[in-house]
Amino acid sequence: MRRFAALIDSLIYTRSRNAKLAAIASYLRETPDPDRGWALAALTDSIDFPAVKSATIRNLAGTRIDPELFRLSRHHVGDTAETVALVWPEAEGRVQGDPSIDEVVQALSAANRATTPDIVASLLDSMDSNSRYAMLKLAVGGMRVGVSARLAKTAFAQAFDVALDDVEELWHALDPPYDKLFAWAEQGGERPDLSATPFFRPFMLSHPFEGNHLDLDQYAVEWKWDGIRVQAVHLGGETRLYSRGGDDISASFPDIVESFDRDGVIDGELLVRGTDQGGEAASFNALQKRLGRKTVSKKMRQEFPAFVRVYDLLMDGDADLRLSPWHERRQRLESFVPKLHPDHFDLSAVVNVDDFAALEAMRAGARDAAIEGVMLKRRESPYLAGRVTGHWYKWKRDPLNADCVMMYAQRGNGRRASFYSDYTFGCWTDDGELLPVGKAYSGFTDEELKWLDRFVRQNTLNRFGPVREVKKSLVLEVAFDSIHESGRHKSGLAMRFPRIHRIRKDKPAEEADRIVTLRSMIS
Amino acid sequence: MAKAKHWIEPHPQGIYVRPADVWIDPSTPKQRAVVTHGHADHARGGHGDVWATPETLAIMGLRYGTEAGTAISYGEGFEQGGVRFSLHSAGHVLGSAQVLMEYQRERVVVTGDYKRRPDPTCAPFALVPCDIFITEATFGLPVFRHPPIAGEIAKIFSRLEAEPDSSILIGAYALGKAQRVIAELRRAGWNQPIYLHGAQVRMCELYEELGVSLGELRLVMDTPKEDMRGQIIIAPPSALTDKWSRRLPNPVTAMASGWMRVRGRARQRGVEIPLVISDHADWDELTGTIRELAPKETWITHGSEDGLLRWCELHQIRARALAMVGREEGDDG
Numbered sequence: 126m127r128r129f130a131a132l133i134d135s136l137i138y139t140r141s142r143n144a145k146l147a148a149i150a151s152y153l154r155e156t157p158d159p160d161r162g163w164a165l166a167a168l169t170d171s172i173d174f175p176a177v178k179s180a181t182i183r184n185l186a187g188t189r190i191d192p193e194l195f196r197l198s199r200h201h202v203g204d205t206a207e208t209v210a211l212v213w214p215e216a217e218g219r220v221q222g223d224p225s226i227d228e229v230v231q232a233l234s235a236a237n238r239a240t241t242p243d244i245v246a247s248l249l250d251s252m253d254s255n256s257r258y259a260m261l262k263l264a265v266g267g268m269r270v271g272v273s274a275r276l277a278k279t280a281f282a283q284a285f286d287v288a289l290d291d292v293e294e295l296w297h298a299l300d301p302p303y304d305k306l307f308a309w310a311e312q313g314g315e316r317p318d319l320s321a322t323p324f325f326r327p328f329m330l331s332h333p334f335e336g337n338h339l340d341l342d343q344y345a346v347e348w349k350w351d352g353i354r355v356q357a358v359h360l361g362g363e364t365r366l367y368s369r370g371g372d373d374i375s376a377s378f379p380d381i382v383e384s385f386d387r388d389g390v391i392d393g394e395l396l397v398r399g400t401d402q403g404g405e406a407a408s409f410n411a412l413q414k415r416l417g418r419k420t421v422s423k424k425m426r427q428e429f430p431a432f433v434r435v436y437d438l439l440m441d442g443d444a445d446l447r448l449s450p451w452h453e454r455r456q457r458l459e460s461f462v463p464k465l466h467p468d469h470f471d472l473s474a475v476v477n478v479d480d481f482a483a484l485e486a487m488r489a490g491a492r493d494a495a496i497e498g499v500m501l502k503r504r505e506s507p508y509l510a511g512r513v514t515g516h517w518y519k520w521k522r523d524p525l526n527a528d529c530v531m532m533y534a535q536r537g538n539g540r541r542a543s544f545y546s547d548y549t550f551g552c553w554t555d556d557g558e559l560l561p562v563g564k565a566y567s568g569f570t571d572e573e574l575k576w577l578d579r580f581v582r583q584n585t586l587n588r589f590g591p592v593r594e595v596k597k598s599l600v601l602e603v604a605f606d607s608i609h610e611s612g613r614h615k616s617g618l619a620m621r622f623p624r625i626h627r628i629r630k631d632k633p634a635e636e637a638d639r640i641v642t643l644r645s646m647i648s
Numbered sequence: 649m650a651k652a653k654h655w656i657e658p659h660p661q662g663i664y665v666r667p668a669d670v671w672i673d674p675s676t677p678k679q680r681a682v683v684t685h686g687h688a689d690h691a692r693g694g695h696g697d698v699w700a701t702p703e704t705l706a707i708m709g710l711r712y713g714t715e716a717g718t719a720i721s722y723g724e725g726f727e728q729g730g731v732r733f734s735l736h737s738a739g740h741v742l743g744s745a746q747v748l749m750e751y752q753r754e755r756v757v758v759t760g761d762y763k764r765r766p767d768p769t770c771a772p773f774a775l776v777p778c779d780i781f782i783t784e785a786t787f788g789l790p791v792f793r794h795p796p797i798a799g800e801i802a803k804i805f806s807r808l809e810a811e812p813d814s815s816i817l818i819g820a821y822a823l824g825k826a827q828r829v830i831a832e833l834r835r836a837g838w839n840q841p842i843y844l845h846g847a848q849v850r851m852c853e854l855y856e857e858l859g860v861s862l863g864e865l866r867l868v869m870d871t872p873k874e875d876m877r878g879q880i881i882i883a884p885p886s887a888l889t890d891k892w893s894r895r896l897p898n899p900v901t902a903m904a905s906g907w908m909r910v911r912g913r914a915r916q917r918g919v920e921i922p923l924v925i926s927d928h929a930d931w932d933e934l935t936g937t938i939r940e941l942a943p944k945e946t947w948i949t950h951g952s953e954d955g956l957l958r959w960c961e962l963h964q965i966r967a968r969a970l971a972m973v974g975r976e977e978g979d980d981g
Contacts, residue, residue: 137911138920190790191962197955198791202910211791211909254793258911543916 126252127223128156129164130259136168136270145272149280160226162302165281167226167263169274172301174233176241177264179205185242185249189214200591203536206265210258213249222251226263227302233264274370275511285310290327290510297371298324323358325367326390326439326447327510331517334501339518344501345451346476346484349519350394350434351409351497351607351621353416357381357433358390360440366395377418378431384466388442391461392508393435393473396495406434406495409621410609435462436473439508447508454508488522497606498522524604524622525646527552528629528637530559531599534581535592537566544574545581545593548625550601552616553639559597560616562643568604568624577628600629600637608646616640618647655731655751656780658947658970663758663782665749668729672747672758682733683708683717684760685744686823699726701735703743703858707823710854720745722771738762739773740927741824742855748776756780758949763926764933765794768831769824769860781943782970786928787906788952788959794906794930800923801829801836807900807921808878814898815876816921819885819905822848824927826882827855829904830862832925833880841866843876845883845892873897889918906930935959 132152139145149168153161166172186195186209199208229248236244245264249257262268278296282289287310298319299306308314354369364382366375375382378395385391397415399407407429415421415429438458439447446454455475462472476499478484488499498521506516529550537546547566551559569577580599587594604626611619618640657664662674662681671678677694684690684700686707691700693708698717700708705717720726722745725734735745740761747758757778764773787794804816820826826848833842841864844852852865868881877897887893888901903919906926914922929937934956938946946967948956953969960967 134911137915138922140918140920191958193958194790194955194962197952197958198789201789201952202791203912207911208791211793541912541916543913 126226126229126256126260128152129160129167129226130253130255132164133259133262133268133270134255136272142276145276146280146283149272149277150284153281153284158304158307159302162304162307163226163230163263165277165303166301168268168270168272169277170266170268171274172230172263173266174236174264176236176238177233177245179265181241182206182209182245182261182265185209185245186212188242188246203541206261207258209249210254210261213254213257215253216250223256224248224251229260229263281306281310291316293327293510294324295319297327297367298322323360323363323365325356325358325365325371325373327371328354328356328369328392329437329508329510329517330512331500331519332512332514334518334520337518339501341478341480341484343505344503344518345455346478347436347473347500347502348476348491348493348496349498349500349521350396350406350473351495352394352396352406352412352434354392355395355433356390356392356439357385359385359388360390360443377415377421379421380426380431381433381469384469386466387461387464388440389461390439391433391435391458391470392437392439393433393470395431395433397429397431399429405493406432408495408607408609410611410619430468432469432471434471434473435465437508450505450507451502452504484520488520491522496522521606524606524626525608526602526604526626527562527643527646528600528632529562529603530597530634530637531580531595531601532559532561532597533592533594534577541574544578546574546578548577548601550603552637552643553635554616555639555641560640561614562616562618562640563603563605563614563620563623565601565603565623565625568626569628573625573628598634600632600634601625602627602629608643610647616643618643655754656749656756656782658949663949663970665729665731667751668731668733670728670731670733673760680728682735682747684738684747684758685741686711687741687761690760699733699735701743701745704745706854706858707743707851710850722774736774736776737771739764739767739770742770742827742858742860744770746774746776748778754779756782757943758782759784761786761928762937763929764937765797767828767927768835769827769855775937775940777941778943780945780947781938781941782947782949783934783938783956784928785934785948785951785953785956787926787930788934788948788954788956790931790955792906792909792930793932794909794924794926797832797925798836800904800925801832803921803923804833804880804902805836805838807902808880811898811900812878814900815879815881815896817881817883817888817893817896817899817901818923819888819901819903819917819919820848820882821905822851822884825904825925827852827860827862828927829882829923829925830865831860834863838880839863840879843868843871843879843881845881845887847884847887848882868895885917931955938965939963 135148136145183205190212198212202208232244248260278292282292295306305317356367358365364385365373366378366382368374396406397412399411438454438461441457462470501518503516529552531548532551533549534545535547537544549561549564551561581593581595584596585593603623605620605623607621609619613619655666661676663672670680672682673684673690674681679696681695682699683704686704691708693712699720700717702719705719720735722737732750734748738744738746738760740763749756755778757776761784762773820829830842843866852862893899900920902921902923904923904925907913908922908924946960948969957967957969
């Protein structure tokens with residue numbers, strides 16, 4: 126565990142991407158199976174111990190240290206796992222062992238609700254502070270060491286000098302601790318044959334369109350839908366639904382999984398139908414009600430029926446189409462989709478535009494709840510894993526803006542633990558009352574964050590734990606993608622993707638926007 | 649208790665000793681002041697009569713240009729308004745002192761800042777029995793446990809070994825921390841010259857004058873960039889991200905501070921080698937000292953007073969937190 130803990134810490138403190146790659150690669154080369162496989166799974170959040178929750182370790186800490194002292198410590202540190210790792214009392218003079226990751230994984234896998242506290246406590250007792258931290262992060266999940274799955278795969282490819290695309294594919298097909306993957310990469314063994322298994326194929330991603338000059342004849346135009354990107358796979362008699370990051374979300378959408386019954390792999394946008402839209406695709410807000418559920422009630426399925434708006438075909442039967450140009454895939458897609466269940470699958474239309482002026486007008490005019498902008502796809506492009514320049518572009522519609530007044534601020538987590546970086550802001554009712562409309566924690570520069578933090582500290586009216594109520598004097602220009610009815614805030618409104626666009630030091634708070642103005646922006 | 653409250657009063661700008669009309673570490677100019685040590689949040693300029701150790705007076709002289717004041721060595725004292733004052737080593741930085749006050753058979757100790765760990769650059773902490781113990785609590789939370797310093801210093805050497813073309817830039821507070829890090833590097837066998845940011849020079853010279861030897865020190869400004877590959881550089885924490893650091897070859901930033909114990913803190917400052925080295929007592933030292941002294945009452949001046957207060961409550965030790973200003977957590981941690 127110590128070697129792994131050292132890796133985690135070096136990743137935390139290293140900013141350079143190359144140094145991170147080198148650190149992971151040398152760890153993977155030097156560490157034996159199965160520890161390195163477990164480490165890889167931990168770094169990419171591909172391992173889960175449902176019995177160990179953040180609350181579990183917090184309660185456990187309460188058995189060794191006064192809960193109030195723990196609360197104060199947690200408040201200072203900003204992270205539960207790290208706090209427990211730091212405050213866990215070390216018995217004087219105890220010889221410290223160094224359990225392997227495999228021993229930890231075996232112990233945690235065997236844990237159930239009742240036995241978890243004892244198991245975790247005895248692991249904590251056997252480790253030093255850094256290992257405790259690594260072990261708790263492994264157990265609870267969410268390493269947050271600035272390593273994306275993509276980076277970890279790149280490091281893997283570097284470590285053993287194999288092709289990244291191969292790693293991407295095999296990775297998702299195999300389970301931790303990936304012994305087959307290591308055997309293939311390290312000893313040059315046979316590439317595991319996976320063609321008939323329902324594994325995840327890496328998505329083709331787009332670049333933001335930044336006014337580059339494109340020849341529209343070479344590009345097809347589609348709407349950009351505001352749902353979540355999914356890949357539905359039906360192969361070898363099994364069906365899976367994968368999210369953007371390759372997570373298996375089949376359990377949340379049994380309606381989709383049950384009705385996808387033709388061999389193939391499709392790429393599309395997961396949406397729900399809204400009755401308000403006359404059965405059309407509803408806003409992201411409606412879709413959110415169905416995300417992240419382990420089980421789905423009949424009522425949920427009826428009220429928020431899910432469907433996939435399909436825009437690409439990766440496999441038709443057992444034929445891999447990914448090397449074919451877009452227009453060929455599209456042709457096969459147009460005959461593939463009509464054979465699927467019409468309630469759960471439809472075709473994302475190709476839109477005809479003559480020139481850029483028409484395209485721009487179309488994008489600007491799009492205020493359909495489920496439209497986020499437009500997509501440009503090069504007709505000759507194969508289906509390429511990852512974000513490769515020159516093939517797909519996304520052109521989002523312009524964000525909406527509102528001038529809001531800062532009301533509350535909360536300290537951030539992790540590297541922002543000492544900054545008030547999460548802001549709740551509001552707009553005026555007709556009676557001159559300020560009601561919260563949203564919360565944002567991004568969009569500002571580091572310099573602006575320092576300024577905002579100072580503003581919060583100097584204008585605090587009340588403290589409620591980590592939250593400070595501030596003097597209602599600062600106007601924040603907030604940008605957001607759309608706004609919806611919601612019970613989340615007292616104003617009855619909720620923004621999608623709100624971020625601080627500008628700090629309006631020049632504007633008096635009385636002149637901030639009114640709730641009615643925001644209400645008129647609901648799409 | 650009523651009596652103590654009567655003759656010693658905590659105020660936001662310092663501790664006031666009423667019968668003597670003397671302030672301890674006042675943050676605004678006063679007629680009479682006892683200064684525990686040279687850090688800026690304790691030693692301000694502009695007082696009338698000042699009592700402090702000779703080293704603290706010398707440090708104040710360097711910072712404020714006036715060395716006027718009555719020098720009191722460790723164990724010695726003076727009388728003012730019926731109160732007997734004496735200074736005792738605090739182990740925080742060179743010249744740092746605790747103040748013992750005896751009045752009407754009651755003994756009160758103000759620690760200023762202190763630590764219990766050995767430090768080659770200053771005298772060790774003296775345990776002074778008292779009725780009322782007025783303590784700092786900079787690291788008054790159980791998350792703060794400073795590891796043995798040898799392991800922290802070793803982090804620097806192993807990085808230099810792994811990246812011989814880099815230089816290691818250590819952020820260390822100019823008074824105390826910088827000299828302690830240098831002395832510990834020497835103790836670990838580092839015989840190369842150590843390179844300094846201009847702001848560190850005068851204090852290091854003063855330490856040398858006062859008998860703390862630091863080995864060969866050179867100024868970064870006078871050294872060609874290439875000569876500093878594989879070398880160690882000490883700068884004030886504020887210079888770590890300054891344009892100044894561009895004159896160093898591949899600098900890897902380290903920071904020597906008790907705050908480095910928390911990962912988010914180190915990351916926030918962009919520190920690549922966090923060195924948990926502090927001149928303040930950690931949680932075990934704070935609580936252990938209270939246990940050892942077993943005073944009738946403990947007053948807590950500044951830092952994470954909530955944590956230490958809670959600990960006292962749990963151990964049925966009579967304690968109170970004094971609201972002090974101008975003692976915000978700084979880089980001297």
